[in-house]
Amino acid sequence: MTYHWIDQPARLAEMASTLPADRPLFLDTEFMRERTFWPKLALVQVNAGEQGVWLIDPTTMVDDPGPLTRLLSGRTLVMHACSEDIEALRMHTGEAPAAIRDTQIAAALCGHDLQCSYQRLVRELTGTELPKDATRTDWLRRPLSAQQLAYARDDVVWLPELLALLEARLTELGRLAWWHEECDRQLAQATVVGDPEDAWRQVKGAGNLSGVALARLVALARWRDIQARERDMPRGFLVRDPAMLALALEGPQRREQLAALDLHPSTIRRDGDTLLALLREGETQTPPDALPGPPTPEERQLIKALRSRVAEIAESMQLGTEVLMRRRWLEALARAPEQLPEPLLGWRHDVVTRPLLEMLP
Incomplete structure (x- = not known):
């Protein structure tokens, strides 16, 4: 698939005007933050279908982020493992996407590893092997090398096919609503500014x-x-x-x-x-309540029994255990079942939370 380098706000505005307003964007970003608190957006890649891949250079649009903001505004973004990408985009444009559809989350709900990489997912679903050799390069350096540009293009080339395959599988499994719930939760978490x-x-x-x-x-x-x-x-x-x-x-x-x-x-x-x-x-200040200490021997026994039950449920559904229940959620449930972590109140409630609550003394 061909790619177009876009480093002028006017050019981006012109090309963005050709996209239907209700069309989701298949998107990825490259950013740097090794020596900064805030992520520095270095590149935005968009798979525009028949128009090819757009490689948008935000470093030339710092003083005029309007076209990029308008391109993203009100749209659903289809991305892979996108929590940090959302933060980088929000820092540059001042806005968060209307919705996200994260293919890493979809893959986990289909039985793949919770942290399945984009390259691995492409290989497992399409049989295509993508190179990884540009992952740790300096994306703020200009000009970008041919290797970097090819890597950046490949990061969005397969997103439409991944989306179609994963949506079909989730629909077959009856888990499409689960995916939407998880994506909404991730978007909400990614836009929270820490206190x-x-x-x-x-x-x-x-x-x-x-x-x-x-x-x-x-x-x-x-x-x-x-x-x-x-x-x-x-x-x-x-x-x-x-x-x-x-x-x-x-x-x-x-x-x-x-x-x-x-x-x-x-x-x-x-x-x-x-x-x-x-x-x-x-x-001179009153200290807050200390964080919970290690589980007591009784709590450890209960957590062990609960974890075994989670593993049974996960195996029966061909899901990773961590997809159903994070360790911290399980410990919180064992210690204070009247104060369930928010993720255990959604689709997980009937699937795993209720069976665990029934085990509590």
Whole structure:
């Protein structure tokens, strides 16, 4: 399939005007975020059917994102494993898609691996082997190489055929509505902006803290999250998680104490006084409830029995166990069945949640 390089807003607007407004877009993106907090949209690939593949260069449209925004506005996007793509598109255009149809989710509901890659799915459904050698290249570099352009084109060439095959199989299995529900959930989750007040929950090891140490961590994590957004850098570039825990546990009072807590010298020079002030601030605050600790022996036994039941149900449906029940959902159900995680209230309720609830004492 031929491809067209589009790096002018006017050209994109002209070509987009030829697409029916109600037509879904078969789409993929390339973005970079290794050294930034926000994803940097580097390329948007659209399979436009008879018009070939459009390789849209958003780096030339930063000052005029309107044509790309209008191309995506109000449409259903057919993509593969698209949660981060949605974030990258939203950062560039300011909008989220009207709906998504994720072929990775569809594949999982048809019995493929939960994390089945696009290349693997193409191979399993069409017998075509796609190259993977451009996956980790610098997509913001210009000009893109012929290898990168071919890789980018291939990432959308097979989407229409995958969609047709997966939709047919889901319809046959009676799971089409399940897919739509899962896609709607993913879209909602992908468009949520994290609250800095909850940032401490994402610090690895936070579950081991309580009391004043946890209150300190809350203050530190809030500041780190806000600063990472403002400075557009990964959280770990500011303060790594192990250092966050050490600060929260030790509560140093002087700058000279910071060097012993795995903090980079540049961090101490730039933000040392701020970190000390945050620790003092945290000590004046009421800590939140600690995260749940490890399951008790009784809970472990119950979780083991519930997991066995999930495996039986999944096997009978030829589904991966993780498709039906994530580990964290299972533990939450065992500990507080009156507060079921939201995914267990949809199509899963009759399929797996109800049978598990019937096992509870």
